[in-house]
Amino acid sequence: MDTQHPLVAATGIVKRFGPTVALADGNLTVHAGETHALVGRNGAGKSTMVGVLTGLLKPDAGEVRFAGVRAPALGDRAAWRERVACVYQYPSVVKELTVAENLFLHRQPRGRFGLISPSRQRRQAADLLDAWSVAVSPDLPAAELSVEQRQLVEIASALSLGARFVILDEPTAQLEGRAITRLFDKLRALQDAGVTFLFISHHLPEIYEICQRVTVFRDARHIVTDTVANLDRDKLVAAMIGEARGLVQVGADRPAVPDTAEPVLELAGVTVPGHVSDVDLTVRRGEIVGVAGSAVSGKRQLAEALAGLRGRAGAVFVAGRRVRPGTVRAALDGGIGYLPGDRNIDGFVGGLSVAENATMTIAKKLGPAGMVLPGKRDAAARTMIADLDIHTSGPDQPVGELSGGNAQKVVMARALAGDPEVIVLVQPTAGVDVRSKESLLGAVDEKTREQRGALLISDELDDLRVCDRVVVMLGGRIVAEHARGWDETQLVAEIEGINEHRA
Missing domain, CATH: 3.40.50.300 (P-loop containing nucleotide triphosphate hydrolases)
Structure with a gap:
């Protein structure tokens, strides 16, 4: 060297x-x-x-x-x-191929007559994984x-x-x-x-x-x-x-939500097969409730079920009205806005414009008889761009050309476009810069002060600090609940299952 x-x-x-x-x-x-x-x-x-x-x-x-x-x-x-x-x-x-096939893609080991040798490929893959102490079977499909x-x-x-x-x-x-x-x-x-x-x-x-x-x-x-x-x-x-100061603590001055505040989201015995078991939870108007937990806690699957992306049992009520399970349209019509956890896969269509992405959930409001009037769509998008400080050349710019933080703001704009009663957010600040974090969490803070509710699912402790309450999920159940000002050590111990106790 x-x-x-x-x-x-x-x-x-x-x-x-x-x-x-x-x-x-x-x-x-x-x-x-x-x-x-x-x-x-x-x-x-x-x-x-x-x-x-x-x-x-x-x-x-x-x-x-x-x-x-x-x-x-x-x-x-x-x-x-x-x-x-x-x-x-x-x-x-390539998800359709095995680990060994991925390791030797375009350079497969050859055997007799110059033909690809699966046995040699598997053996060399096993040696390679062993050499670098990667405990994965070469036969495992990459999708798993x-x-x-x-x-x-x-x-x-x-x-x-x-x-x-x-x-x-x-x-x-x-x-x-x-x-x-x-x-x-x-x-x-x-x-x-x-x-x-x-x-x-x-x-x-x-x-x-x-x-x-x-x-x-x-x-x-x-x-x-x-x-x-x-x-x-x-x-x-x-x-x-470029400023000699730390981060703003978004929501530091949030008013306390009274116990008598009207419920805006109520979960009763919500179960997602294989992931979530018999969850009861209430979010009151003006309240942000955080959900913490490991990747296998069921928190993400709970959010997807509320958004209509997964089937579920149990009852979900928004502003007192029962929401039909299992369809995105029912969730939207029921007053649930949703920000998915992976913007690049589930959040936006990169080749479509800022305006097209941001207004997907309200297309039927942008023209007569199911038509979308470009002028009306772009006007709505300009308002969203201004409200969320999206740095873009305009409504026509493809979202795929934006930075990660600005693309995430477009996904947030879409979640808020239908003026939902409840916003369900998964990892809202993943992979964005410090100023974008402030902007995104600030939007949640602002909307809930308008007497909406929010359910904020995140692995980031800084995200959870904006919340009025935080519940912890473990093994598909809620095992703990904390008021604002929770202790970080205790919360992490509960997330990891080190110090489990009942809520």
Whole structure:
């Protein structure tokens, strides 16, 4: 290994897309054997830098060097794969194939007469998984991999091609606490074995847990690179947002919801087969109720059932009216707005415009006889853009072109478009920057002050702090309930099942 040069050095990177400057002064230096964080608000230039570092984008100026040697030509994909790999937040495995078939996709081992040898492929896959201590069967269909397992399989595949520099793009966004701990233990072991990581995350506490150095981008420029020990959280946030202050605690001045307030959402014996058992819960007007729990607690399935995406037993009432189960239309007509947990898969259609995505749930109100009048649709979208501070060129811009935070605001706009009595939100701030978090949680705070109710399901403790109450789910049941001002240690213990007690 070349110890005289950084493992990766990107200097003076400039990248434009038409009139948009995605990177104006991108600089990043990563040393061999470290885990280096790259942070910044959505739109700061992180994704563009990843595209340049992986050879998917050609910079308009600047250069990338690996261990002092200039990066390969863009068309030489094999040479790029030997130097760098990126494990994205969303799967790049082929779900219909086995783990072994994914590991050796386009490079299958051959046997007699040059034919693909499944037995040799399986054996080599088993050896590869064993070499990097990935406890997954090579015969397992990729569709059955957990998010954690899928990431480790993709890392093993990259390492088998020779790459020792791996970019991790929001690796924990879809993981619960214990899975994050296991992933971090594995990353440390790989780091000890000579693997270098670039770690991209909006969850700032993770930066201090797993990384040694951090680089901050803001407004398409490099702002600072330093050790994590030298950048405390306030300094890091200030570098990201350009203001010498910490985050606003959204909802800190929320008025107490009286016990006599009218129920706006009532669950009675709600059961989702295989996931949720006999849940009773009431949300009062003006109240935000948080739901905490592990990935297998049933909290997400409960939300999906309320949104009509899953069948359920038991009764759900919104403002005293019973909501028919099992259909999205019944949930919408019943007064339930829904923000799904994965915007890229369930939240929006990337090729459709901001206006088309934001008004999907109210299309029948935008013209006569089932027709959508573009002028009326765009006018509604402009109001949503202003209300949620969506940074876009206008209602016609495709959502797929927006940063993650602004795309999430479009999904929030759609959830609020029908003026619902109750908003059900799953992971509302996953993978968004600090200012977008404030904006999204601020919208929930504002809407509930207008005597609506909200059920907020999240793994992020910062999200749950806006809530008036938090319930904890474990094994498909509610096992604890806490008023505002809950103790973090106790809550985490209950989420992990360490300190279970009845509500």
